[in-house]
Amino acid sequence: MSFQDFNFLGKKVLLRCDLNVPLDDQGNILDDFRLQRALPTIFFLRKAGAIIILLSHLGEPQGIKNKRKRKKQLTLKPIGQRLSELLREKVLFSKKNKGRSVRRLIQKMKPGEILLLENLRFDQGEEQNSLKFAQQLARLGDVFVNEAFSVCHRAHASVAALPQALPCLVGPELFKEFNFLSQILQKPPRPLVVIIGGNKTQSKLKVIKRFLDLADYLLLAGESANLVLAAKGLWPSHPLLPAEDMAMLQDIKLTDPKIYLPLDVLVSSEPNGGGIIRQTGPAGARRDEDIFDIGPETISVYQEIIGQAQTVFWAGPVGLFEVKAFSHGTRAIASAIAQSQAQLKLAGGGETVAALRKFNLTDDFSFISTGGGAMLSFLAGEKLPGLEALGLL
């Protein structure tokens, strides 16, 4: 049964969202993009008379040894408060995410009410993909809805095991994300131009390898470009690069004419932009300097290619855009995509979303993926446990 056809009236709905938002050291929310994306489905379920139980993780609590510190730093409580502001509705919060007390609380809820459960990853069963934990969660609801595409690459209990324990539905936003990303892989309007920047080189190299078969142009920047420049001997003064990245490059045909690399770059010995910034070809960078942005010549070549595209996919800023002196490349590429006449303009990944929000360009894209790792895994052709559990793969 589809989400739209299901009768939610009076049903207890376990809605898996990804409320894993970036926080600063004080626990303040730095970007609420993912919360905004959860709103339409919550509104829909409210209107349909469901009892809404929100499930999510936040950060990696198991990495924090001290339990009290873990609970203080990574509680979902403040996220619930922000959600409540955005929804203009009360969002109840439960310190526990399973057990009799939570079931009692839910029993008292009326249709349309919303409850957020505490961080699922406080329970080891979540990351262990424990069926027992999934069954404990399943006892809280009548139906499970997955709206968390960005967690579907994780074989975790609330993503992979829960659909085995409860009737499940594909959330409309997740389905939209799945369809948009699938379009890039299956018959995209051509030319298909793919721009890969940022870090997370291991996942990005897999995507680059896949798109050598699928894309018409592959424009590289950021750390992936740096690796290729180094491997091709075009950046002789490069620092020591991760051995596993260099090993992965051996599977990629670096001489493929679809691959475009920066012709000029901004280099400095100071990543905060405080030092002397020089514009040079990668070969002209000195040993004490690193590459922090693409230069004007590269921008102009990339802009021209983007201008011809019918489909554009962009993952990863092309420079250290958080620092003003190195933000020009990312702004120029984002604007070129925003202004292009391409039929399909897609972007994704935490930093790319942050850049687009900073430059106020999100509305100029056909779709922005909430996923970082999940989006890259999907595009690299990997099987995502969360999508398999929903029967989408």
Ligand code: 3PG
């Ligand atoms: C993400 O931020 O990509 C998702 O929320 C998954 O988080 P994770 O990388 O901690 O599993």
